[in-house]
Amino acid sequence: MEARPTPEILLEPGALDAALRADVRAGLTATPKTLPPKWFYDDRGSALFDEITRLEEYYPTRRERAILVERAPEIATLTGARTLVELGAGSGEKTRILLDALPLDTYVPVDVSGEFLADAATKIAADYPGLTVRPVVADLEEHLAEVSGGPAELVVFLGGTIGNMVPEERAAFLATVRSLVGDDGAFLLGADLVKDPERLVRAYDDARGVTAEFNRNVLSVINARLGADFNPKEFEHVAVWDPVEEWIEMRLRARSAQTVRIPALDLTVEFAEGEETRTEISAKFRPERIKEELTVAGFGIRALWTDPDGDFSLTLAVPTSV
Incomplete structure (x- = not known):
């Protein structure tokens, strides 16, 4: 039996529950209401997102993978990386393209889901027996500065997830x-690019309604973890393009006036008919902005x-001297 890599735990016990409580209270008492996209992801949410990545309308995953396949040897030449640190590692499926191309000694996948991360790290350790795999359980919002890599490291942040942050973040x-990355490392960033707004909206509002179910799943997560009584079917999925900010917004629109109770927070939330709660932004970039x-x-x-087609980008960046 293959050894299971032991994750380094930077996430304190109960920290995610505390963060969920704080985010839900702050977001649902704000005007307008908001919920962070990190709470889409329980087991069902992860499965739904995996399904989204295979939809015809959702191009980013395919485009990023194609760039990685074409450019991985060049990335290896330009960086000579021996350590790969992956932020928001997930399953590490696309990362295997880099693992195959780079002369790595160490792989450090970083993710917030400890059990999922440990499973993915175990599979990679089994498939790459000469590679040291050091998983780190951490919340990137809280623990990024504490993540340690190694000499000549390459830090990667793929999937266009950088677009879920507002400019200040x-x-x-x-x-x-x-x-x-220190002074001798490098950073590889995946970012989606600005394109036809109709095509962008379709990528976040697919014909089969998978993205709609993914969006509503945040309400199911709050029900399961905080005892709330949301009826997710009473919220309509909305995806709109903001031409000023150049980002897609996903929202949940109340189909009728509703009162939702959240016992774990001792909180009652009123929703007016047609009221919208923003659940995600996904910024799109121009190369000059990146x-x-x-x-x-x-x-x-x-x-x-x-x-x-100019749909997606990978940028290799290195530290400039101070």
Whole structure:
């Protein structure tokens, strides 16, 4: 039997429950109401998102994978990385393209879900027997600065997840990543690009309604973990393009006036008919904006690659001298 890598735990016991309680209380008592997208993901939410990545309308996963397949040898040449730190690692499926191409000694997957992370790390350790796998259970919002990698490390953040952050959050995140890579490391960032708004909306409002179910799953998570009595079917999935911010917003719109009780918070929340709760932003980027934000954080750009259609981007950045 293959050895199961023992995760390093940066997440304190009960920290996720406390964060959920704080986020739900703050978000559902705000005007307008909001909920963070991190709470989409229980087992069902993860399965739904996996299904989303295979939908015809949802291009980002396919495009990013294609760029990785084409550019992984070049990434290996440009970085010479011996340690790979993956933020928000998930299953590590796309990461295997890098694991195959780079002369790595160590792989450090970082994710908030300890059991899921341990399972994925065990599979990778079994498939790459010469690789040291060191999983780290951490919340990137809280523990990023505490993640330790190794010499000549490459930090990767794939999937376009950077787009779920508002500009101020991105700036803080990128500055912390700059500290994490040190002076001899590199950073590989996946980011979705601005394109036809109708196509973008379709990617977040598919014909089969899978994304709608994924969006409503945040209410099921609150029901299960906080004892709330949301009826998810009474909330309509909405995806809209904001041309000023250049991001997609996902929202849940109350189909009727509702009163929702959340016993764990001793909280009652009123929803007016038609009232919308924002559950996610997904910012889309122009190459010049990616370069500008990385430059402000202290990076220089070694390469910026896109797929042939210009749908998605991978940017390889290295620290600039202080």
